[in-house]
Amino acid sequence: LGAQALWSLARGEALSLDIGPGPRELSVSEGRLWITQSGSADDIWLKPGQSVLLKSGARVVMEGWPAAQFQLLVPPTACPDLLLRQLERQQQQQAAATAPRRPEASVPAGSGLATA
Numbered sequence: 001l002g003a004q005a006l007w008s009l010a011r012g013e014a015l016s017l018d019i020g021p022g023p024r025e026l027s028v029s030e031g032r033l034w035i036t037q038s039g040s041a042d043d044i045w046l047k048p049g050q051s052v053l054l055k056s057g058a059r060v061v062m063e064g065w066p067a068a069q070f071q072l073l074v075p076p077t078a079c080p081d082l083l084l085r086q087l088e089r090q091q092q093q094q095a096a097a098t099a100p101r102r103p104e105a106s107v108p109a110g111s112g113l114a115t116a
Contacts, residue, residue: 005071006029006069006070006071007069007070007071007072008064008067008068008069009031009033009062009063009064009067009068009069009070010064010067011064011066011067012063012066013063013064013067014061014062014063015061015062015063016059016060016061017059017060017062017072018057018058018059018060019037019054019055019056019057019058019059019060020056020057020058021056022056022074023053023054023055023056023075024053024054024056024072024073024074024075025051025052025053025054025072025073025074025075026046026051026052026054026060026062026070026071026072026073027049027050027051027070027071027073028046028047028048028049028050028051028068028069028070029048029069029070029071030048030067030068030069031047031048031064031065031066031067031068031069032045032046032047032064032065032066032068033045033046033047033062033063033064033065033068033070034062034063034064034065035052035060035061035062036060036061036062037054037055037058037059037060037061038058038059038060039055039058040058045065046070053075
């Protein structure tokens with residue numbers, strides 16, 4: 001992912017977000033991130049390489065400690081149309097793999113017909 005996909009929080013900066021529509025995955029790339037979300041009594045601390053799934057409709061407040069960079073991603077489960085297309089593609093591939101193959105036509109040697 002390119003740099004445009006990274007969110008940054010400077011030292012002392014806080015950010016409030018409403019999540020949705022659909023859930024989002026928040027993944028920390030740099031620094032430490034403190035997160036609290038509506039409907040949850042527990043605060044979350046994340047460091048680089050860690051992620052959390054944020055529920056659709058939640059209000060999230062976060063702050064970098066001391067600063068942080070993170071990505072806010074839409075997981076595939078938030079896109080039912082995409083999941084349906086992937087399932088259809090898998091079924092088509094399985095059907096093609098199990099379909100009987102027709103034998104290739106052969107031309108007898110010396111028949112005078114050109115072969116490709």
